[in-house]
Amino acid sequence: MLQLNTIRQDAEGVIAALAKRHIDARPAVEALLALNEQRRHLQSETESQQAQANALAKSIGQLFREGKAAEAESMKAESAAIKERLGELATSLHALEEKERAQLIALPNMPHAAVPAGKHADDNEVVRTWGELPQLSEGHVPHWELAERYKLIDFERGVKITGAGFPVYTGQGARLQRALIQFFLDRNTAAGYLEIQPPLFINEASGFGTGQLPDKEGQMYHITEDNLFAIPTAEVPITNLLRDEIVAQSELPIKMTAYSPCFRREAGSYGKDVRGLNRLHQFDKVEIVCVEHPDHSYTRLEEMVAHVASLLEDLGLHYRILRLCGGDMGFTSALTYDFEVWSAAQARWLEVSSVSNFETFQANRLKLRYRSEEDHKPYLAHTLNGSALALPRIVAALLENNQGPEGIRLPEVLVPYTGFARITGS
RNA sequence: GGUGAGGUGGGUGAGAGGCUGAAACCACCAGUUUGCUAAACUGGCGUACGGGAAACUGUACCGCGGGUUCGAAUCCCGCCCUCACCGCCA
Numbered sequence: 001m002l003q004l005n006t007i008r009q010d011a012e013g014v015i016a017a018l019a020k021r022h023i024d025a026r027p028a029v030e031a032l033l034a035l036n037e038q039r040r041h042l043q044s045e046t047e048s049q050q051a052q053a054n055a056l057a058k059s060i061g062q063l064f065r066e067g068k069a070a071e072a073e074s075m076k077a078e079s080a081a082i083k084e085r086l087g088e089l090a091t092s093l094h095a096l097e098e099k100e101r102a103q104l105i106a107l108p109n110m111p112h113a114a115v116p117a118g119k120h121a122d123d124n125e126v127v128r129t130w131g132e133l134p135q136l137s138e139g140h141v142p143h144w145e146l147a148e149r150y151k152l153i154d155f156e157r158g159v160k161i162t163g164a165g166f167p168v169y170t171g172q173g174a175r176l177q178r179a180l181i182q183f184f185l186d187r188n189t190a191a192g193y194l195e196i197q198p199p200l201f202i203n204e205a206s207g208f209g210t211g212q213l214p215d216k217e218g219q220m221y222h223i224t225e226d227n228l229f230a231i232p233t234a235e236v237p238i239t240n241l242l243r244d245e246i247v248a249q250s251e252l253p254i255k256m257t258a259y260s261p262c263f264r265r266e267a268g269s270y271g272k273d274v275r276g277l278n279r280l281h282q283f284d285k286v287e288i289v290c291v292e293h294p295d296h297s298y299t300r301l302e303e304m305v306a307h308v309a310s311l312l313e314d315l316g317l318h319y320r321i322l323r324l325c326g327g328d329m330g331f332t333s334a335l336t337y338d339f340e341v342w343s344a345a346q347a348r349w350l351e352v353s354s355v356s357n358f359e360t361f362q363a364n365r366l367k368l369r370y371r372s373e374e375d376h377k378p379y380l381a382h383t384l385n386g387s388a389l390a391l392p393r394i395v396a397a398l399l400e401n402n403q404g405p406e407g408i409r410l411p412e413v414l415v416p417y418t419g420f421a422r423i424t425g426s
Numbered sequence: 427g428g429u430g431a432g433g434u435g436g437g438u439g440a441g442a443g444g445c446u447g448a449a450a451c452c453a454c455c456a457g458u459u460u461g462c463u464a465a466a467c468u469g470g471c472g473u474a475c476g477g478g479a480a481a482c483u484g485u486a487c488c489g490c491g492g493g494u495u496c497g498a499a500u501c502c503c504g505c506c507c508u509c510a511c512c513g514c515c516a
Contacts, residue, residue: 039475039476040475040476040477043475043476043485044476044477044484044485046485047475047476047477047484047485047486048484048485050484050485050486051484051485053496053497054485054497056496056497057444057495057496057497058444058496058497059496060444060496060497061444061445061496061497062444064444064496065444065445072496073496075496076496077496078496079496079497080496083496246436246473248454367473376454376455376471378473
């Protein structure tokens with residue numbers, strides 16, 4: 001959530017920034033400011049009443065100790081009157097606070113100045129493209145056919161035991177999953193990220209901290225009996241590790257990586273977009289998360305982008321980097337880079353990573369702060385995260401782009417992990 | 427699943443209706459002193475939201491939410507969580 005102070009100090013700036021998302025935030029911001037003013041007014045009044053009540057209670061106690069019980073008794077009536085008034089004030093104050101908070105939580109993050117204007121995915125800015133279009137030989141097929149031919153993934157049995165969108169990896173397919181996970185984790189830890197193995201279920205507070213709740217609960221699997229949610233990404237448990245904490249400035253940046261299965265309900269999708277590995281209810285992903293000083297978060301973002309790029313280059317995948325336009329960015333992000341790899345047989349780009357700087361937006365919900373070395377006061381930290389990387393679409397591209405008459409050739413970097421250089425189905 | 431104990435500041439941990447935003451110790455910060463490091467000593471040291479140009483100041487916060495009381499960290503009720511032991515179990 002945005003910082004109230006920012007809105008109070010520069011409401012016009014906030015409205016202008018949010019306009020980039022193609023939303024007119026003016027009514028919401030103005031309503032918020034009005035609520036805020038009412039609240040502060042009411043708070044002052046409540047607190048002065050409270051101060052009176054406190055003072056009164058103190059003198060009554062004093063009188064009792066001095067043995068002036070009669071005088072004390074007479075003051076009790078006054079105290080009761082204040083208390084009654086205080087009760088009313090407190091009730092309306094709470095109601096106002098609630099409204100103010102609801103209003104504040106509903107505002108998305110302000111896009112960074114570098115975010116391109118635009119409404120739709122078509123308006124995203126292509127920052128850079130790497131590699132060559134793969135040349136496929138005659139008779140190439142999409143990855144779901146390859147997966148079947150080489151017995152890598154059993155979609156039908158996945159449907160039997162769970163449902164659509166829950167693939168079963170088998171043989172060289174399963175081995176490839178494990179190899180990719182380990183390859184990514186190795187590369188991430190070599191780049192200074194601390195490996196974490198997080199819980200796969202999170203509670204409500206965690207879901208709120210990173211922005212999945214309260215609005216996006218429909219996208220998560222909910223275990224109602226225990227009120228837990230299956231994680232949609234490792235970002236949630238990893239970032240929440242530092243919720244409600246004040247870390248020393250000297251500890252920044254905090255760099256973490258985690259592999260986890262990710263669970264997404266993704267209701268309402270159908271057709272070729274969800275064919276094969278394009279979109280799943282359960283998939284594997286290795287995530288990177290950084291907690292950084294505000295002065296350095298954009299340098300850190302670039303570093304993360306360069307790191308993800310190096311992974312794709314090692315895998316030899318033709319990719320492009322997009323800077324998302326205001327209309328296409330996520331609710332919590334200030335600046336997002338998407339990575340897309342070319343899926344040769346489908347002849348389309350597939351998103352495999354999204355690297356974002358959330359600035360203080362998540363930190364404000366998380367109460368994640370660092371203690372400044374300059375004035376020893378706590379300030380909200382910046383949080384960033386990115387996929388490094390999401391497996392299914394990487395697998396789709398690897399299969400499709402490297403297919404040939406003698407099976408599917410794997411990139412060299414994976415061979416030590418898979419133990420085979422070519423997928424042949426045997 | 428059963429039984430018991432307990433949740434207090436960055437940490438350990440006292441407090442058991444008013445003198446407690448909270449002892450003491452550790453950690454941390456500043457200073458004094460001493461060739462350096464260390465030690466010793468002195469002082470400081472929670473967070474949030476208000477008010478104020480600032481110095482400063484008000485209120486709240488002892489797991490969360492209610493209640494009793496003139497007054498609650500302290501008493502009562504509900505909830506959550508943690509720990510220990512037993513049972514079951516990878």
